[in-house]
Amino acid sequence: MVNPEVNRLSLKIAGPAGEGIMSAGHVFAKCCSRGGLYVVTENERPSLIRGGHNQFMIRAEAEPINSHINLVNVLLALDKQSALMHASELSYKGAIIYDKEDFELTPDMLGRHDLRLIGVPMRTIIKDIGAGKIVENAIAMGAAFGLLGYDLDILLKILKEEYGKHPEALAADIKAAQAGYAAARECTMQEPFTNTLKKVKAPKRMLINGLQAFNLGALKAGVSFLSQYPMTPSSGVIAGLAKAAEAHHIAIVQTEDEISSLNMALGASYAGVRALTATSGGGYALMNEALSLAGVTETGVVICLVSRGNPGTGLPTRTEQSDLMFVLNAGHGEFPHIVIAPSDPASAYVEAQRAFNLADKYQTPVTVLFDRHNAETYHTYEALPADLPIERGERFMVDEDVHGARRYEWNDNNGVSKVVIPSNKNGRFVASGNEHDPTGLMNDERETRTRMMQKRMRKLGAARAELPGPVLDGEEDADVTFVSWGSTLPIIKDARKFLEEKNISSSHLHLTYMNPFHGEEVAAILRKVKNPVLIENNATGQLGQLIRMHTGINIDRRMLQFDGWPFAPEEIAHRAEVGRW
């Protein structure tokens, strides 16, 4: 018998939507984090409230990890379909925990004769403790703890933290977890399981996803206004900030549509506050006209766009990186638009703060582009990266006298004029969507127009100069160089670890600042690397198009996936190993 792997686990909870899969997954992830392990999650759900098929995957290890993986050691199957669907994902001698009084599982049925089938008498347990079907999750989690030999007290403590406000439900959950634990312990008496979890001494870590980190960054940056129309998968922004609104003095408006959202945020920014809106691709489409208005009126605003599967209503709950070219070309006409694509929660935290600084300094819209995967995926951190100092750029303070300063004063250096806001004495002006002169009055004279366009567009060059340039992680002469942006960073990091184990060298060029684009720097790197491969969650290789547009360099090897799912590191590593793209 092989010794069990200690503190290296991949566990999946799967079942019908509405059964609390997501919250159970979150509880289990928290238990792993509390036990001192690094955690990464991945969740998949269809766009419906009840039924369908949800899954939540938790990967936990004692050493730092970046991404989920495909391989599963333990499956908590809350219905038969889940067991049948995911049996093939299980590792050798992996386990399925299920309710043996609900359905029967046999090795033949699953096509796997190596698996540990941990049938727990859930119906009897539920009946014994006099609770409802809702405690199934707690039974299954308890059983997982029993199977893994993990300290049940951790689970009981987290359950108390999460459900302490509902004492009756909590009492039932605790009994359920204990019963599940006991049942699974019994099953493992004769043969221990392949994996075990043991509490390790480690600093306390937070469990945080991309949108939570973005919200924390926005709070630190002093966001004071959020207007949003709920749209999956961006609703975490309004849900998160609404909870913080009173303590942090943030006006929150759930608007009638996304057209209203962005126009309202522009009004708030014009009046002097840091303003934010958030949406997904469809809502962003509605914002296009106002985006262009933000450009011409030089109104700084931050737009958080969380992409989902497109086009149309597309795949509302799935992930995709297909909005890149759309965002870069959004809004009619030409105006400076800064586009940032964070990769993981740490980068989301920093880039949220940077976005507000850039929106203020360059007085222009800044889009922070997530996709569902990095918006919802949890990671563990001891601490988030250092805060950026608040930079509001050139602006008059409330009630200040501007002494004749013109709102859109010419600036041949970086195009930035000092912001005047309502209440500034002697500062009355019109922010106009029509072309205007330095005072803001409508003006369509050819010379004024040309100079104003140049003034506005000049801001991009200045912004480019202050943004961190691209860096190649790894060696130029590596066997393979991955080229990517946004949410794929952590996945590629772990793919590279797998390649390292196989003695295949790799490097990685990951881009975060999509506009202004560091064309020269990217070209310099790409000219040196041996074997660049584009990795993107879209059908047309949009980063590839962007790179070609800016550098003339065509990356013809590419791995594209647009089925609504994130890549798995094993798949990327495998493709690199066989060298087929």
Place this chain on the structure above:
Amino acid sequence: MTLQELNTQARPTWCPGCGNFGIWNGVKRALVALNADPTTTVFIGGVGCSGKIPHWINTFGFHGLHGRTLPVATGIKLANHKLTVVAEGGDGDGYDEGMNHLIHACRRNINITYIVHNNQVFGLTKGQTSPTADPGFVSSTSPWGSRELPINPLALTIAAHATFVARTYAADLEHVTKIITEAVKHEGFAIVDILQPCVTFNHTNTYDWYNSRVYKIGPEETGRGKHDATDKLAAMKRAEEWSDKGIPIGIFYQEKRTSFDGGMPQLKKGPLVEKDLSKCDNKKDKEKLF
């Protein structure tokens, strides 16, 4: 503050005789009557002849997109609720493109004033049919005569829970001034629909046409019965009146209700624009995630 001080360096580009002049003058007179501080007053304009008005009133201004005055005005008010915020636009702007915002601004009861220059025609784009055009209205977009019924902005906004609903007539400067003054004073969302002759493109609803139909309503007897503006059903009944026999003007409906901004606890400590960002801290929020 004098009327002259409210003029900017630019002059209105409206056609001679345009009803917009009456509204422009009425708005300025109302600001003088209210002793409003132009430094803390913001006019938001939409797109159309009327939408340009922020360029010609010397307060702060935001001249935005077609139909989007109300979201911009709402954002401004919430960022700094000390400001007096007035949105202006035409019937195409507010009742076509911006209708969704209008209905929601009513139920939201944000404390701003919305003035609609309703000339029942598209002026700036040269005479197309508007959402308030009378049935049969002939234009380049409806050469057969409009087959759609007009929007009834008063009935619609009363039903949408607006707390101040009024109509006035551009040629009656005194009435325009009085109604706009009351609208700005009102705590909550105030809509003023203004009948505005378009001398160039609307040859149906002319000054003469309105003069022979418009009559005033108010708490006093005006010959057509007293009007109680607190009575919603009476307001609805008046709002349904639109015929050769008469078109009522005045305050149709007014109600006291906590405004959106007034009821927002986040604003209690003072305008958000005065928030000290250097004191923003997320420590407590971070702790919850451990």
